[in-house]
Amino acid sequence: MERWLIAFALALGILITLRVLEAVLAHRYFKKDQVQGGLYGLIGSLVEKASTVVMAILAVFAGSLVLELPAPVDKWFSAVVIIAFIIQTAIWANELIVFALRRYQSKHDIREEGDRMTTLRALGFLGKLVLIAVAALLVLDNIPGVKITTLLASLGIGGIAVAIALQNILADLFASLSIVLDKPFVIGDFIVVDVFSGTVEYIGLKSTRIRSLSGEQLIFSNNDLLKSRIRNFKRMAERRVLFSIGVVYQTPHEKIKRIPGMIRETIEAQDNVRFDRAHFQGYADSALNFEIVYYVLSAEYNLYMDIRQTINLELFKKFADADISFAYPTRTVHLQTPAEGTGLEQTPSLTEGAESDRP
Structure with missing residues (x-):
């Protein structure tokens, strides 16, 4: 009985000591991280991630050393300690991956390096997946009586059934890998999918999240996203504007000939613009139409709208100065008075003529 009390006191003392040490070290390194930065934050996070359950198992194991336990119990006890150590190591390794991603993200602009962030997040996910798989195999290998080779063989047969049951999830998983490797878009890209549009915020294992222009978050299944246009x-280098x-119709011939040159002069006066063409396109019902094409040498939408507004205002002013009127839909009605002696003098006809343009 005395040995059991000693073992209990030893285990309790070790557990309390470990908990106090964890709290003191975590506070100390987090405080240093706020002042000096560097790796102090990482050390504090690793100390904080020390599992209380693992510490309790280690404390109980240390206390059990003063006892004489049966061989089977001692064997299982040793296995539990090894498994706890493997799990704790996996927790620390996962924290290292998270810290590395967070540190890189804090030092780089996602909007400028969205492709790198997408790749790093994918590598982080694959690293975590490999970590979990290795940890699980090591845990199984250290369980007494478990033969890892037999278990892996049985998993191969059961994996077929699991794959059939989870085919939709697996399709999204492979679509996620395809997005990461092929990079049709990355974090920070503005994309349009059918009638939806927005900026890519997150590319996950099963879904991709997009922030729309109106503010709400749109969530797409990765598999459905890759099937869409x-x-x-x-990635637009320049924007074509037509x-x-x-x-x-009352515009004189000489002024019509001057209009393409006036439009070209207005467009070429703008910065970040390349003029392409301006032509008298044809005759419409109420207007003489001109078609214009130019390129804005930037993908920035606000810049495009500023340039378009400036061009429209300049053209409006130049046309007003040149006494050229813009056309709008009009309809002219001709009233015809019948000739005398036809018997229709009291019933004048109303004949609708062809449309003509009038300012």
């Missing part, structure tokens, strides 16, 4: 505006304007 995706338009990636972040628009048309119309002037009234």
